[in-house]
Amino acid sequence: MHISVTVVEIGGVIENLSPMRLGLLHVAESNPASAYAAYQGLLDFKDQRNPNIRMLLVTYIAPFTFRKEINESHSIGGKIIHPMA
Numbered sequence: 001m002h003i004s005v006t007v008v009e010i011g012g013v014i015e016n017l018s019p020m021r022l023g024l025l026h027v028a029e030s031n032p033a034s035a036y037a038a039y040q041g042l043l044d045f046k047d048q049r050n051p052n053i054r055m056l057l058v059t060y061i062a063p064f065t066f067r068k069e070i071n072e073s074h075s076i077g078g079k080i081i082h083p084m085a
Helices: 013-021 032-040
Strands: 027-029 053-057 064-067
Touching: 013 027, 013 032, 013 064, 032 053
Parallel strands: none
Antiparallel strands: 027 064, 053 064
């Protein structure tokens, strides 16, 4: 598998999940509470509900939220990913 990375500065969890709704990112680092809020359209994501995201890979320090078409780890190839610093 070949992985190509492009670095884009984004401010944090809310700013990570918002571009996913617009189709600008395929994978974003987030926390479960923010991913749930984005999925349901709650709190900072009011009127921005995104039912197309899934919490697919959860790690101890940094879980990643995936758009629903990424349903297995090998389908990540060619996708845009934003890991938080």
